[in-house]
Amino acid sequence: MGDKPIWEQIGSSFVQHYYQLFDTDRTQLGAIYIDASCLTWEGQQFQGKAAIVEKLSSLPFTKIAHNITAQDHQPTPDSCILSMVVGQLKADDDQILGFHQTFLLRSYSSSWVCTNEVFRLALHNL
Amino acid sequence: MGDKPIWEQIGSSFVQHYYQLFDTDRTQLGAIYIDASCLTWEGQQFQGKAAIVEKLSSLPFTKIAHNITAQDHQPTPDSCILSMVVGQLKADEDPIMGFHQIFLLKNINDAWVCTNDMFRLAIHNFG
Numbered sequence: 001m002g003d004k005p006i007w008e009q010i011g012s013s014f015v016q017h018y019y020q021l022f023d024t025d026r027t028q029l030g031a032i033y034i035d036a037s038c039l040t041w042e043g044q045q046f047q048g049k050a051a052i053v054e055k056l057s058s059l060p061f062t063k064i065a066h067n068i069t070a071q072d073h074q075p076t077p078d079s080c081i082l083s084m085v086v087g088q089l090k091a092d093d094d095q096i097l098g099f100h101q102t103f104l105l106r107s108y109s110s111s112w113v114c115t116n117e118v119f120r121l122a123l124h125n126l
Numbered sequence: 127m128g129d130k131p132i133w134e135q136i137g138s139s140f141v142q143h144y145y146q147l148f149d150t151d152r153t154q155l156g157a158i159y160i161d162a163s164c165l166t167w168e169g170q171q172f173q174g175k176a177a178i179v180e181k182l183s184s185l186p187f188t189k190i191a192h193n194i195t196a197q198d199h200q201p202t203p204d205s206c207i208l209s210m211v212v213g214q215l216k217a218d219e220d221p222i223m224g225f226h227q228i229f230l231l232k233n234i235n236d237a238w239v240c241t242n243d244m245f246r247l248a249i250h251n252f253g
Binding site (some may be wrong): 098107 | 150164169172201202203206208212224226228232242249
């Protein structure tokens with residue numbers, strides 16, 4: 001763990017925490033967002049912690065499991081951390097679907113919060 | 127065009143330009159990066175315009191075509207633009223594959239440059 005750059009440690013720690021929370025009780029995700037946070041979920045925009053948590057809590061499934069295939073982290077010029085996740089998910093008894101998600105993390109009052117998040121299912125128009 | 131937020135106009139304009147350049151002559155992509163730019167390509171890290179252009183130029187295909195399925199753009203607190211692209215690509219005579227890419231754009235000296243770029247093919251380990 002000591003060999004990895006700090007942004008990779010912070011990024012992967014955040015990603016692990018995010019999906020663990022999401023898969024067990026996504027109503028608890030509020031702490032990672034602030035009022036300036038933006039979420040784009042399958043093309044729909046949500047602004048601020050309250051609106052984001054409401055959207056995530058109201059997603060129409062009971063069971064959800066994410067499996068991360070790959071994650072990449074980079075430091076940005078403004079001292080933020082940019083994380084990209086590619087993986088697969090299974091909601092209730094639906095088929096397994098690929099997904100793509102991005103997080104921009106910022107240090108805020110001694111913790112790392114998510115100011116920008118984008119989620120898309122990997123569905124293509126064949 | 128007047129209805130879309132400015133970050134969406136800039137982001138989609140950049141994305142269109144990037145893939146057009148990539149698909150016609152990717153050795154010309156240098157202008158969109160700076161010395162502080164980072165690229166992560168399939169898990170490998172590249173730092174700075176020169177290293178990035180060298181990596182992209184040396185990718186082992188002659189023909190490449192990207193097809194964008196969806197793109198999303200957001201403004202960041204530091205006045206940057208975050209763009210995420212999901213799409214499919216075809217290299218030479220290989221099968222069509224899904225890909226995921228993100229760009230972080232920053233305005234430097236009145237031009238939008240890419241400071242962070244990440245690319246992954248949508249290949250999953252089954253089981």
